[in-house]
Amino acid sequence: MKSILLFAFFGFTLNAFAQSSSQARVDTGTIAGARYRIDFPANWGQTGSPKRLLMYAHGYETIGNKRGNLSGGWMAPFLKKGFAVAQSAYRRQGWAVLEGVDDTEALRQHFVKKYGQPDSTFVTGHSMGGMITLATIEKFPQHYQGALPFCPISGHLYQSLQKHLFAVLVTFDGLFPNTLALEKLANGTATPTDGDVIKHKLEADSLTGQQFARRFSIKYKDLPGVLWFFQEIYRDISQQAGGNPFDNTNLLYSGFPDDALVNRQAPRLAAQPKSRTFLGPYTTFSGKISAPVLLVHTTYDELIPPEEATAYDAIARQAGNDKLFVMKFTDGQGHCKFTPGQTEAVFDQLRNWAKAGQRPVAGEVK
Structure with missing residues (x-):
């Protein structure tokens, strides 16, 4: 039972999508005790090619479980679009929203120092990683063109x-x-x-x-x-x-x-x-965003009810930033149950919103 559950709740973010043929090279290492992995698509950063970066925040990892291998398989929809994908394993297992925000930012800074300033940068994550995504876009808005939180708790x-x-x-x-x-x-x-x-x-x-x-x-x-x-x-x-x-x-x-x-x-x-x-500085989101945020949730989620995921709408409205927030849903039957096609579709919508100002229409992702 336990091994099945661990895969269901954390392993999704590691292995759910087939390995991408677009993956060209991988950079791994450790920053202040947090392992990281950066996957690059073919031709990334070469003359005439865009330098695009996606920062990814993973979900809850049960304490004592073997540390996730930061597999690159789920990244296919992002690598396909020419994005390098950088993710931190965080300094600690378990509940790690604070560490996740700080370690993700440390990795972004490392990336810029080593590979140069990207042409565009987005942040995304699933479950607890979706909370880290929201906290990141609020705390470090100057570094991102948009955020794509999947299935998070988005309220208090x-x-x-x-x-x-x-x-x-x-x-x-x-x-x-x-x-x-x-x-x-x-x-x-x-x-x-x-x-x-x-x-x-x-x-x-x-x-x-x-x-x-x-x-x-x-x-x-x-x-x-x-x-x-x-x-x-x-x-x-x-x-x-x-x-x-x-x-x-x-x-x-x-x-x-x-x-x-x-x-x-x-x-x-x-x-x-x-x-x-204890829950610290990210107990409550502020709604203070200056870049587009597209949140995606499933109609059935056994861990995070839809009303908890969609609470950010009221927070953004109260902050006067409702025009920068859109929520979309899928008919997925389980926690963070999104298909590669749905992931690619909402990422395209977020990028188009950030680039051309075309705000997505709230509703179902087909």
Whole structure:
């Protein structure tokens, strides 16, 4: 179960697309403890050829898992367009939005120093990498012509995680007692309950499991994997923060067949005061953008609900930058489930927007 889930949640960004025949050479190395990889298409930088750069931010990598190999296979749609693709593995595994922003910028600076200033530079990423993409375009707008975040949390990070990830865990723990060890996960004395154990619990009361899945718009078959992965993230964030950063002591949960039962039985966990500030400077996006941002999400995402991904629209509007933000969707059935053709299509739209000022029409990516 675990190896399958690791591929599903992180491996997508490494191996999902076939190896590109456009790839000509690769530059690898380490910057301040963070491994990097730069893939170049054929003829990049030669006389008369454009020098285009795409900075890529990968998603969450489970702590203790073998470090990703930064495979070049998924880059085909970008290499095909003549872009060099640069990506950092970050200094740390796990929750690494802060490190991801800083290490991506360090790699961009390294690229410019070694290969010269590109003619154009864009930034993209999936999942947590999509958050890093948004934070990067807000913090370093002068370096980019546009941003293409895929399937990120784009609103208030603390509120989003508490509203969905934490709520999923505590309400499940209330309905299926003695399955998860949330308090021990937070203090580092337990490991996540394996997905197979969760699956057996659900099979013993499938009606309650199906009702629970509908409440959170998660497919029933996806629940074991989602709950295992959410435990991993909760444990990681809590241990980095020095304790549980979330608090549901004053919250009520609704939308279940028996809300009173859920609220009686869900564990009430208080946040450690020092832990609530852990999520740091990128807890809230500002909407202060000066280059086009095209965000793409799927209609079904078992990890990040559509409303969490599309929250940036209100943020950009409040900042007066709604004309620089467009959201598009696909009918993908899973977290970051985009095809190479869809990726290429939205990248073309972003580039055309940046170059010619033709703002894409919001809606479905065919």
